[in-house]
Amino acid sequence: MVTYLFRRLFWLIPVLITVSAVTFIIMRSAPGGPWDTDADRRQVDAATAKSLAAYYGLDKPMWRQFMAYVIGDTNSQTKEYVCGMICGNLGPSYRQRGRTVQDILFSAPEGKTFWQSRFGYSIRLGVMALAMAVFIGIPIGIIAALKQNTIADYVALFIATSGISVPSFVLAIFLIIIFASKLHWIDIVVDDWTQVKYWFMPMIVLGFGTLAFTARLTRSSMLEVIRQDYVRTARAKGLAERAVVFVHMLKNALIPVITILGPALAGLVTGSFIIETMFSFPGMGRAYVQAIGQRDYSMIMGTTLIYAALVAIANLSVDLIYVFIDPRIRLEE
């Protein structure tokens, strides 16, 4: 197990380098640059653009810029060696002048903890959304399968279909109108994210789609195993229905559900542009999307690499969880 774990973690290195190379090529192929702002306003003049390019190393050949990002390079102005991605340096932001990508994403405002950094906010909301998806989605799927073609099944399917088909921005404004404007249970303008009540709406909006997908997948997996011989055998042995459902059926039905939950978690914790713009939530999803439009190269690279690393780690976690769920699965020969 330990060898397997180390081998998989080792493989993260070429994966991340490949991801960074592909991202680098794609983003640098797009026309425009970090100082190409709205054409209807005063533009950065040539002398300043040259200074900025020299400071950020954008005046060097492409291959050297990539190597500088991954390994590091000497700053032409300060003459200091700056280590790259391999040292955990995700580079300077070109738009948020003076700040590095890791500072923007992982540093909290003054006097606050890591959990109030943009990554901290996103990871907390993502975990909550996933927990909601698991704790509500899986039971809905189980009930729908056990009560197939009954009103319970139809209600479950309705919820699942709604979750998949209703866009998150529609759900968000719908919830805001009901709970904030009409019922006045919460404020729309959140100025203190330390209060738990404010987290529920973003959590519901972020997690509803995953909940719906989890419910549908659980239902279909349960329906598949429900007619298996070993389930019939368990019942024939006189086992209690609860034991049949939870020990024999659900345990086997959960494999595909867990397979999707890993990448889903990675997606949820890296934030959501929609959630963050609608709820003024200070997560990292906005940073990712805005960086693309702003051609903030380091921010694009940094957020992509974090997402890639999270997906890889989530997939590894899923592989490890398989072993606990299904004893037939072995990680090594």
Added chain:
Amino acid sequence: MRKLFALLSLLVLASLVLSACGGAAPTEAPSQPEQPAQPEQPAVTEAPVATEAPAIQEKEAVLRVNTGTYPDVIDPQKSSFVNEIGHLDKIYVGLTTLNEKLETVPGAAESWTFSEDATQLVFTLKPNLLYSDGSVLNAKRFEFAFQRNIDPATAGEYASITDEIMGAPEWRGADTAAEGYDPETFKAALGVKASHADGSDCADYEDADCNTLTLTFSKPAPYFATIAGIWVGYPAKEENIAEGGDIWWTSSKYQVGNGPFIWQSVEPFVKSVFVPNPNFAGGSIPTFSMEYSYITDSAVAFEAYRNNEFDVIGSAAEDLPVIEADPDLTAQHVTYAGSCTTKIQFSLFPTWGGQPNPFTDKKVREAFALAYDAEGWARDVDGGLGSPTWTWIPPGYPGYDATTPLKFDPDAAKAALAAASEPFNSAEKLNAMGLKMTFSDSARNRQRHEWLAANYKNILGVDLALDPVEPTTYTAIQKDPDTYPLLSRGGWCADYPDPQNWLSVYWRTGTFSDRWGYSNPEFDALVDEADTSTDTAKRAELYAQAQQVLLNDIPAAFGYNSLNHYLVKPWVQGYLTTPQDHMFPGDLTPWTITIDTSMVP
């Protein structure tokens, strides 16, 4: 399985705990550097214990504004976007400022005088100026601000706006990596000098008698008193910038200024709190605090406004029908002229896509300008967000002149096209060329350009192929004359209220106009003379003539001026609107605003 559920339960609990407890600050919030005593708040008298009557607390006067996007950088010498400036001008005030008529009036400076040839500008500061922390604000602080703006190490996006200052372009263009580069040499040659009133050198930042700032220009710059008031001249403290390093601007404790407010606290993307600065000397001290929120979704901001969680929001196009249908909202809807003019720009280069460019023919340009139904656009496309125009400088700005040679006239447009030279004198011939209109892709822009294409099809019979482009790519192709689109929508928003900013900065040969190939020696001569004239009346006349030359050349179909749209609660009173407002009505002179707390629910 139980273990699994137990694990998941723990996960949920942990996440809730993290959300709830993660916010608790481990230490005391950082305090501002020692502040002078705040204006006394009305004391709340304790209710007598015996009766246990509830204490009547006076509501705090707070202006809650949704500003939309959180700024990328809040550094006077590096910022350039409206939302960034909307923060800076609350914390700082420059040597000059603008009043409600967009006139340049004293800010930190008490007075200023130009030399006879307008190559030197001497500011005298108001006496006893203080920063919000009680420290002395003298002319040396402003000297540092201008030096820092020009210093290539700063590389501010608006650095070139002070290029009239002697030695500024040379220092900005210097190769800082070159052997022997010495910033002190450039600094010494710079036309920025702080001194005592008698011309003697200032000692340091504590020298309270250091009240004179002299700017020397490489050419006459009679408009520079206005430029001296914009954000690049705001006096951020050198020692705070040094102590805070590259990220000094992210911390409210280093943003010690001389503006109407103190930036008390900030949680990025969530909220900024501003409180009145008792040492503000640019106007009267505001009587209210301010909260900026950063909700970028207009529908959510609108709901928050209706829920009384905001006092001011910018109203979006999609909100207008709801506002118009609601008498209360209609009464709270404030609309006035904005700071931008948008036009349909023609490429004026001889060729386009390897074939002759039809817009080199003035009659074709005239046909397209006359066929542009600007009123229809303002009504049907922008839903009242803009007002039609047929001129360049917008209303409310010095130099606005409604006199124009062209207005929407379909018959005249058809006649102009027929009068064009071969092979551009009919819709069929133009259609054979495959004319294209390029735009920055968004749902709203698609709608806009579909309307424009239909407009030209209906009136001239010309087919315009629509060419949507990713926004940053659109900017990039517009910056390069080789890729400049044949037809595109674009415009200009004022940096500062002077015709020089609208005409010389934008249309003179060697400026923006190079991108689409506009150049007229007559226009250049007029603005050159106006730019250097010290006679105010003569300047205005020369700019007026230059604008008429421009309009007669028809380099673009001038279309519409932006309008500022805000929803303002009735308890927000006394604001004086200007087209140059950044964040809310009365933004330039916030000290005139009062909050009637008795009306606040």
